[in-house]
Amino acid sequence: xxxxxxxxxxxxxxxxxxxxxxxxxxxxxxxxxxxxxxxxxxxxxxxxxxxxxxxxxxxxxxxxxxxxxxxxxxxxxxxxxxxxxxxxxxxxxxxxxxxxxxxxxxxxxxxxxxxxxxxxxxxxxxx
Amino acid sequence: xxxxxxxxxxxxxxxxxxxxxxxxxxxxxxxxxxxxxxxxxxxxxxxxxxxxxxxxxxxxxxxxxxxxxxxxxxxxxxxxxxxxxxxxxxxxxxxxxxxxxxxxxxxxxxxxxxxxxxxxxxxxxxxxxxxxxxxxxxxxxxxxxxxxxxxxxxxxxxxxxxxxxxxxxxxxxxxxxxxxxxxxxxxxxxxxxxxxxxxxxxxxxxxxxxxxxxxxxxxxxxxxxxxxxxxxxxxxxxxxxxxxxxxxxxxxxxxxxxxxxxxxxxxxxxxxxxxxxxxxxxxx
Amino acid sequence: xxxxxxxxxxxxxxxxxxxxxxxxxxxxxxxxxxxxxxxxxxxxxxxxxxxxxxxxxxxxxxxxxxxxxxxxxxxxxxxxxxxxxxxxxxxxxxxxxxxxxxxxxxxxxxxxxxxxxxxxxxxxxxxxxxxxxxxx
Numbered sequence: 001x002x003x004x005x006x007x008x009x010x011x012x013x014x015x016x017x018x019x020x021x022x023x024x025x026x027x028x029x030x031x032x033x034x035x036x037x038x039x040x041x042x043x044x045x046x047x048x049x050x051x052x053x054x055x056x057x058x059x060x061x062x063x064x065x066x067x068x069x070x071x072x073x074x075x076x077x078x079x080x081x082x083x084x085x086x087x088x089x090x091x092x093x094x095x096x097x098x099x100x101x102x103x104x105x106x107x108x109x110x111x112x113x114x115x116x117x118x119x120x121x122x123x124x125x126x127x
Numbered sequence: 128x129x130x131x132x133x134x135x136x137x138x139x140x141x142x143x144x145x146x147x148x149x150x151x152x153x154x155x156x157x158x159x160x161x162x163x164x165x166x167x168x169x170x171x172x173x174x175x176x177x178x179x180x181x182x183x184x185x186x187x188x189x190x191x192x193x194x195x196x197x198x199x200x201x202x203x204x205x206x207x208x209x210x211x212x213x214x215x216x217x218x219x220x221x222x223x224x225x226x227x228x229x230x231x232x233x234x235x236x237x238x239x240x241x242x243x244x245x246x247x248x249x250x251x252x253x254x255x256x257x258x259x260x261x262x263x264x265x266x267x268x269x270x271x272x273x274x275x276x277x278x279x280x281x282x283x284x285x286x287x288x289x290x291x292x293x294x295x296x297x298x299x300x301x302x303x304x305x306x307x308x309x310x311x312x313x314x315x316x317x318x319x320x321x322x323x324x325x326x327x328x329x330x331x332x333x334x335x336x337x338x339x340x341x342x343x344x345x346x347x348x349x350x351x352x353x354x355x356x357x358x359x360x361x362x363x364x365x366x367x368x369x370x371x372x373x374x375x376x377x378x379x380x381x382x383x384x385x386x387x388x389x390x391x392x393x394x395x396x397x398x399x400x401x402x403x404x405x406x407x408x409x410x411x
Numbered sequence: 412x413x414x415x416x417x418x419x420x421x422x423x424x425x426x427x428x429x430x431x432x433x434x435x436x437x438x439x440x441x442x443x444x445x446x447x448x449x450x451x452x453x454x455x456x457x458x459x460x461x462x463x464x465x466x467x468x469x470x471x472x473x474x475x476x477x478x479x480x481x482x483x484x485x486x487x488x489x490x491x492x493x494x495x496x497x498x499x500x501x502x503x504x505x506x507x508x509x510x511x512x513x514x515x516x517x518x519x520x521x522x523x524x525x526x527x528x529x530x531x532x533x534x535x536x537x538x539x540x541x542x543x544x545x546x547x
Contacts, residue, residue: 020432022425054432054450056457057516080358084318085450087353088311093454093519094505102358104325109358269481308547315447 004029006036012044012113013037013075014106018051026062033066037073044113045070046106050081060095067100076116078102080109132248133182135237136230144168144175147229154221161212174201174226188251190258202259203266210270223263227256287313289320296397297326298390300365302335310346317361318353327359328397332390334365344379351384360385360400364393416476423469428460431472435487438474442483444545452485452543455523458516459489459539467493467536477542484525484544495533503529 002025007014013036015029033045047063049055055063067077078101090097101116103109136143148168162170177197184194202223209219230252238245287309292298297320301313317329331350333339339347347363354361364387366374374381387393398405418438420431435456439449456472463470470491477486496502505518521527526542 020429022429024425053436054453054457056454056461057519058457058461078358082357083450084315084322084353084357085447087318087356088314088349088447089450089454089523090356091349091352092451092522093458093516094522095519097356102356104321104327104358108325108327112358272481311447 006032008040012046013042014046016048021059030065034069037070037075042075043117044075045077046109047079048081049079055086055090057095060097063100076113078109078112080105137179140176140179143229143233144172146233147171147226150225150228177201202263206263206266207270210267211274216267219267223260283312287316289316291324295326295401296328297324298330300332305336305343314350321359329354329361330393331361331363332365339370339373341377341379362387362393364390418474420472422460422463422472431460432457435474442476442545448543451523455520456487458520463489463491467491482544484542486542489539492536495535495537496531497533499531
């Protein structure tokens, strides 16, 4: 069965989505991701959708789920690389991707994660 | 139309063609700047010959048939090229209608002895050339529409430049009315440029937009939302006092959006966000 | 209207959705549809075909290339023999969000296409027709 690879990037995890997400694949991704967050005590998750041409409400829900689950495990999620056509379509569709932070690319995504996880530390949420 | 009439027309095709050209040359709508008289002669001859050939094949009523294929091809390409060159509709219309004149004039002179059938034949000729006129008209309009479309596209391209103001900052000064179609283009250009340049801040300057109604405002809001979805930020600058007033009166909520009165203040704000500063150097 | 090309897809499982989407993309590219319009159309189609799978279990999606005057576009007809939609007006109403799993995402899909038509009879099924021009 296909699996979407998850890479470790320091204290963060990087997921690059390059295929159409269907039900089972998406569920597997959620499961794999959340167990890896736990295993590595990851502080953040980067989801690279620069190769994704279509984001519908199903995909939007998956992204939202991942963000929520990670947050519960104390990891921040940032979605990077959204294509312009996708952004335009999502706005028209009315999909807000609430709870999902975005950045232009992986580099900026990491900067954002650094900032957000630092903030958490400052707020005394960390040990 | 009688077979013998058609034969007479065929025999005198050159004469008819020259008669037509004569009528055209005498007409004040002749555009010598668009086409030389020689070219006009050649084009007109081609058309007359093609028409007479079609008559010979018997069909006189239905233009949508194989016999008239060449005639239609000539007429449509003629009409289309005139539309693109800039002939007026009147000039193009008169071109075809004066052909009618030529045919009828010729028939009149040659069938003085048989007025009854002359009348019939003029009627069917009349009907046929009228159909041709309609096709000419239709094609001409299509030609003009293509010109308009091309010009519209060109205008759209020119009036939405994207300027890389600084590292990480792009600006889009919009000049002219913002309608649905234009906003799409503005949005696409802006977002594509953000990706190309890796800019995290875009400034949309609307000081060149004459009026902002709720539809335009909606478009602007959508543009800002799309920018944010991608992970960048969008500032709207150049809001004139009248526009601010209209926006409030229309009940449009821009509280979620960064707005600045001038491009300069938008730039200052952008620098701030990027944690950059402009410092005056000591003068020596 | 001059119909130039037509393709019918049986949608019975998730894999069919992916096949349908890919073919739709191919056809859109073939007629020269702009990227943004492609994205809008395929996203709308994706919503509608998932609905069909979810609520009716199966159905058909037919893609047709259409041409009127000088405009060319793609028309898609989604047809199912599912439970039908009881309150069409409510379904077409909009909180401008499709993030609720209860919502059918119909108003959102409507915004993404040039023409949208829906017919539904409770107990018999639903037919949704959408059309997107290649430009504009």
